[in-house]
Amino acid sequence: MKLGYGPAALAVGTMLVTGLFTGSALAVDLAIVSGAVGDDIKMLRSNLDRYEKETGNTVKIVEMPQSTTDQFGQYRLWLSAGNADIDVYRTDVIWAPQLANHLLDLTEAAKDVAGAHFPSIIESQTVDGKLVAIPMFTDAPALYYRKDLLEKYGAEPPKTWEELTATAQMVQDKEREAGNGDFHGFVFQGAAYEGLTCDALEWVKSHGGGQIVEADGTISINNPDAIKAINTAKSWIGTISPEGVLGYKEEDARGVWQTGSAAFMRNWPYAYSLSNSDDSAVKGKFDVAPLPSGGDGSAATLGGWNLAVSKYSKHPDEAIGLALFLASEESQKRRATELSRLPTIEALYDDPDVAAAQPIIPSWKEIFLNAVPRPSAPTKKDYNEVSKEFWTAVHDSLSGNGDTEANFKKLEAKLKRLKGSGWE
Known part of the structure; x- marks a missing residue:
């Protein structure tokens, strides 16, 4: 049996692995929608390849235009229509309150890992007490x-x-x-x-x-x-x-x-x-x-991107597991070392591998901590x-x-x- 990443086992008692991943016997097809600049899509595909190898699930990337304004417009159309073809959305830090009604609550699924992220970022993705997106990386120019x-x-x-x-x-x-x-x-x-x-x-x-x-x-x-x-x-x-x-x-x-x-x-x-x-x-x-x-x-x-799961997904458990996988410390470390993307997991700012690969990231923490929210x-x-x-x-x-x-x-x-x- 391959390891899956859905939190369905929370309900049926299957053993959790590292607090994130659970057993799943059937492979499913998922889709993640993402905008990107630079090599974001290349990195996303690399992380998805790891996920597919470990789970047996397959994930298709639906690419969006560079403009975040255009991305949001398309997201809102899909979600308002109850589109079940997209399981996971890469969302801007400012979109949580606007899309919350269409997103699953990740509070229970992320309870063992949310504390590793900067509290302010978790708070920014919490609407009416529900964690509607898990942080992927943060941004400050x-x-x-x-x-x-x-x-x-x-x-x-x-x-x-x-x-x-x-x-x-x-x-x-x-x-x-x-x-x-x-x-x-x-x-x-x-x-x-x-x-x-x-x-x-x-x-x-x-x-x-x-x-x-x-x-x-x-x-x-x-x-x-x-x-x-x-x-x-x-x-x-x-x-x-x-x-x-x-x-x-x-x-x-x-x-x-x-x-x-x-x-x-x-x-x-x-x-x-x-x-x-x-x-x-x-x-x-x-x-x-x-x-x-x-x-x-x-x-x-203050910028940054997060991972939200559509409540219209046909495979919500696997979709939540995928979001948690892409937001995990290992995935964030790869983004930091290879793309200089700022982690939302505070410990990575003190990680010697990150500092060696991207010396600027530890010093960028001060810029990020003084960032101004929209x-x-x-x-x-x-x-x-x-x-x-x-x-x-x-x-x-x-x-x-x-x-x-x-x-x-x-x-x-x-x-x-x-x-x-x-x-x-």
Whole structure:
């Protein structure tokens, strides 16, 4: 008999193995839906191969577009229709309250392993007392910088956005004078999607402009500090950042950076290992630092991905076992060492193998612990609409489609109307 990974044995008394895995006599076919950047799908397939070998079950990957906004839209359509073809969903940290009604409660199945994860992440995936997703990896962005160029031109990693603006302009000017006409100072995620919400929240929060909607539900975005933050970013377009950055997502920014055509990049940890790959023009030439401050400290948006089981799955026990397998310490360690994905299991930050393979991960823990959550908790099921209104106002401002003051005044009015119907 092969080892299965479903928690059905909790009910029938079959012996648990390592607190996660249970006996199962019949192999089943499962499907997991996942978005990805970098080598995420390759790693997922590798872990699934291990799972299949140990269980006899088979798992198909349903790939999603890079945009998390597009992913969420498709997820909501499938789940609302009661789609039984998808068993496990890879979910963004902000989606738990919006999808909870369609997901199985993992509290009992994960009771022996939940305590190993950062409590704040477990809490973020708990809705009305039910654990609706088990953490897979966490995320917090940093500032990537060309240490070779900063040393060459006698500069230091910037600690403020003003310093970044000046240093990026200086390095860009000197590189272009040297014949590198396609060189840019700073690349980030400027397209109109969830990624811009993350970037812009960091600008606003670090300037003392709040978190769009505060924890108590107060709409705070229309204030002078927030407006100053966006206007600072607007000044980058066409100067230190290419105008095309207004269409950049994570992989677009990484593409420019990894070819050696940017001095600075804002991105997530996954880009670290890829930037050090053998075919990278910046291998060994860069480092990372906390994102700059606007005067109120550095702010990094809390990201991360989790594994949720559809309540419409035809094989719920096996699907829960698959989610637990992919969230296990062994699977997280592989993601950390090979892809520089930040673990949600705290002990892995002190693991010598992880530190040897990705020295940056232990130091990234400080960045992660100071990460800023998006306002999904206070806005509940309206979060996606709130975020869309926010990134639209920001993108309009960066693009010159109205000034920031007017755009944020309209944004505030729209958010008040949403709140008026109750954050649902």
